[in-house]
Amino acid sequence: MKLNRTAQRTIEILEIISQKPEGASLDELCGRLDLPKTSAYDIVTTLETLGMVHADWGQKKRYTIGLTAYRIGINYTNNLNIMNVMEPELKKFAHEIGKTVFFGVRSDCEVVYICKFEPENPIITTATVGSRIPMYCTSLGKAILAYSEPEILQQLLKRMDFVKRTERTITDPDRLMEELEQVREQGYALDAREMEEHAECVGAPVFGADGNLVGAVSVSTLYRDAVNYEELGQIVSGKAKKLSEMLGYIRGRG
Template sequence: MKLNRTTLRTIDILKLVSKKPDGITLDEICEKLDLPKTSGYDIVTTLVQTGMIHVARGQKQRYTIGLTAYRIGINYTNNLDFISTIDPVLKAFSREVGKTVFFGIRSDDAIVYICKFEPENPIITTATVGTKNPIYCTSLGKAILAYSDEEETGQLMERITFKKHTERTIVTREELEKELERVRDKGYAFDARELEEHMECVGSPVFGQDGNVMGAISVSSLYKPTEDYDALGCLVRTKAAEISKLLGFLGKC
């Protein structure tokens, strides 16, 4: 799929400006993003007119994030109000299993970690709230993919660029499709040391009121050969079903 270059440049400018609370000049924007000044000026001027960025006029105009962009962000946050409902459940679940618990959502071909809860003596995990990981080698990603719309999943798989992170990483579409069949059969997914050599994760989908998969929860810990990961998967599946019901899902998980 061909992406629009101007749109991509606009997004890059917004990201850059959002990281500069004291403002940034047009020259600095063009230099950091390697943009022709005429293109940068046209985009920035449009963003100012729409309220996406704000201009402080002085000897040199400096740009900061605008009110419209802020309102969009607030609307996104408001749409995540369900987080306050699932937070205490996930926190208690982390204490119950003695492992790190995540809630994540899909962002194109990646997973974004929205919540993270750790037990009293946590094993350090590299994933933090707001970070992304590939959808095809995370238990969160597989759990979401397995229960997403079939056509949408097929289109997504065409865009995935498989990369080998460990010797166990799935690196072909065919392997991933077989894996998703196993996920549907069990109701939970594994990241069997596919992203990090020492970490094993188990994830299960969370459904919203409309019956669509809205995200997934996972449990992560250091890999132990003696651990019964299928038993852990059943626990995660049960907890995901409980959360789905809290969010208004009336179907069978």
């Protein structure tokens, strides 16, 4: 894959600035990266405008890490802390329920698997940590969509490419909106063989201490007529509520 040179240089500049509490001058950045002064100036000026770096005036203008970059770093740290809290519980849940358990978060119009835990004798699944799945035909995605802010939900629906994965896949936005209303009423979402013909999944939302949606947890299993998926949905919903409480969520706050 060919890297974008400007994006690469921008990251390199941020890395250098982050290592220098006293700040880095434009001359230092150019010297370290062998950059033309005009190119470096354009990058740091853009970063300053966006709040990624802060300019301090002295004998020379020096750049330090800005508030926006700090907030991004804090969010990353918070996400790591969240997973540290949830992973042992998710691992235990996979063994208790005897099925594969996933946790995923939204990335634009898709869901990214953050972690995956399997029971002792797992059913083989092709999904791997880091892989992306559609939102409209998966339990994780529908759980996240159902509890997203209305403005965000409408923007996502407009940008989604509805592809029919199986005969059961919902490809009509209005029909999906009806199902999302049902998800909110019952507290869990179903992927009723909409993504893969042989698989049925149940997902439920997880909230953080600030009341905002963090992501969703799901249980994946081979479809069986004898399985009570409503009962499984209640179990997954209960586990999602417990995870939310472990993260400091107070019911009714958001």
